Amino acid sequence: MSNKSAIEWTEQTWNPTTGCTKISPGCKYCYAEVMAKRLCAMKTRGYENGFEISLLPERLDQPLKRKKPTVYFVNSMSDLFHEEISFDFIDQVFEVITQTPQHTYQILTKRVERMQSYFLNRTVPDNAWLGVTVEDQEYGVPRIAHLKEIDARVKFLSCEPLLEDLGPLDLSGIQWVIAGGESGTNARPMDKAWVLSLKRQCEKNNVLFFFKQWGMWGQDGIKRPKKENGRLLLGHTWDERPAIGA
DSSP, rough: OOEEEEOOOOOOOOOSEOOOOSSGGGGOOOOOHHHHHHHHHOOOOOTTTTSSEOOOOTTTTTTTOOOOOOOOTTTTOOTTOOEEEEEEEHHHHHHHHOOTTTTTTEEEOOOHHHHHHGGGGGGGOOOOEEEEEEOOOOTHHHHHHHHHHHHHHHHEEEEEEESSOOOOOOTTTTOOOEOOOOSSSSOOOOOOHHHHHHHHHHHHHHHHEEEEEEETBTTTOBOOOEEEEOBTTTTBOOOOOOOOTO
């Protein structure tokens, strides 16, 4: 079964593949890798190979079994556009997405060039939101331009873990920005000024803004359990997100 998610900006996770490899600084302390190794030790189905890329065709039909309209984060434990996942298998994932228009699918990648290549001769279903991780200026920001070249109804940025000030961004054609600090024992701190810069740019460009978490470091620069740091920014919870099916 797909799983109810603790991720604040989605409802369920759907992982037709698991596993990944690191390609940029945002991957350094990957939560999915830690979780996959734990699930492997627990002998959980689908994680027999730990964090090695694994295709799980038996999971493809999970959204087909759910009639209630649901927001799915696709591959919370992997990257759908990883080089070891064939376009043929990705076609099967998008066939399910097309067959279930009642659901909304959020697909996030750090391999946007491959996602762009995939959609050169394919149409993005209206119920598929496409996003890229933007953790820093060197690796993350260049992904935005590639995302813009793809004709998707909703395009979004996940600036988590936000590792530095991203500087001025061209947010034209972007509908949604998620920001958040890093969690986990080795989490790197996030500066409040970096988040506020993002928020101001979203407001200026009429882009929806979602603040996910401070993570392990509070806005006061003190490290503590992330639940204690919470999600408040300027005294508010920022939960803006695109309308479903709009």
